[in-house]
Amino acid sequence: MTRTPYTARNGDVRLAADDLGGAGGDPLLLLMGLGVSRFYWPDGLVTALIEAGFSVASFDGRDSGGSTHFDDAPVTDPVRGLLRGRPLAYTAEDMADDTVAVLDALGWQRAHLFGISQGGLVAQRTALRHPGRVHSLTSFAAVPSDARGAAVLLRYVRLPFLVRLARMRHPAGRDGDVAAGLDLLRAVASPGYPFDEADARLRVERELDAGLPSGVRDSRAQARQTSATWHGPRLRDLRVPTLVLHGERDPLARPAAGRRIAASVPGARYVELPGVGHDLPRAIWPAVATEIRAVAQG
Numbered sequence: 001m002t003r004t005p006y007t008a009r010n011g012d013v014r015l016a017a018d019d020l021g022g023a024g025g026d027p028l029l030l031l032m033g034l035g036v037s038r039f040y041w042p043d044g045l046v047t048a049l050i051e052a053g054f055s056v057a058s059f060d061g062r063d064s065g066g067s068t069h070f071d072d073a074p075v076t077d078p079v080r081g082l083l084r085g086r087p088l089a090y091t092a093e094d095m096a097d098d099t100v101a102v103l104d105a106l107g108w109q110r111a112h113l114f115g116i117s118q119g120g121l122v123a124q125r126t127a128l129r130h131p132g133r134v135h136s137l138t139s140f141a142a143v144p145s146d147a148r149g150a151a152v153l154l155r156y157v158r159l160p161f162l163v164r165l166a167r168m169r170h171p172a173g174r175d176g177d178v179a180a181g182l183d184l185l186r187a188v189a190s191p192g193y194p195f196d197e198a199d200a201r202l203r204v205e206r207e208l209d210a211g212l213p214s215g216v217r218d219s220r221a222q223a224r225q226t227s228a229t230w231h232g233p234r235l236r237d238l239r240v241p242t243l244v245l246h247g248e249r250d251p252l253a254r255p256a257a258g259r260r261i262a263a264s265v266p267g268a269r270y271v272e273l274p275g276v277g278h279d280l281p282r283a284i285w286p287a288v289a290t291e292i293r294a295v296a297q298g
Helices: 043-051 078-083 092-106 118-129 150-156 159-167 174-188 197-209 219-226 255-264 282-297
Strands: 004-010 013-021 026-031 054-059 111-116 134-140 242-247 269-273
Touching (some): 004 092, 026 092, 026 118, 026 282, 092 111, 111 118, 150 255, 159 174, 174 197, 242 282
Parallel strands (some): 026 054, 242 269
């Protein structure tokens, strides 16, 4: 897949982005999950989106991939960051503004947003804070933007799974980085579908081949992202066409999270995906692209 790199700026924050193809299609910006970089998007899913008529781009949020990292912030872990109640380094509004900075760098006045997990959360908040810049919103495997702190953990997140992830240990160096990435992707994979190890390895290794740190292993950056508090509008105020996707067998975020988002947003469509975990397996990429095209036509 051809990648045309861009650099966006939000004040002093540098944001790494890629144009992934589909020139002339409807602008669609992809927002990846907690910590990991834009290189984790599967090529086949991007191709399906391009074939559905989209011009596709992706970017690394602050504290991930090739974008600015805030390494001087206090040390903690993602769960403590979530429970902290105040930001370690920046706010959720800052993260939403990053999305708009990327749109500006791409020359897109408005775009459709598709976010996975933490990226779905940022996409929700971008649509709330900057509705004039968003044509439609698709959120997959995300928690509601209204939920905060302990409410997220108690209502929407499976704590035993988080504990299992936290206990994973891998040796230092590239081999350990690859093993950590593969173990994460296996852990979030869809029980109802075969695990595509070759595709998973490609995604993990190309992040490292780009000279980027392993986002899977940077729990400090993940904590800074989860601690970014939101004081903006509530989901009931969202007025852009919205699609909420959630895996029926998501090991991390309970389907109740997706149902709550859809119930809160007027007119939102909710699709629960049988056998799907906290990822999007190859077999459903065409169906996902079709659903996103439908909400984009809104």
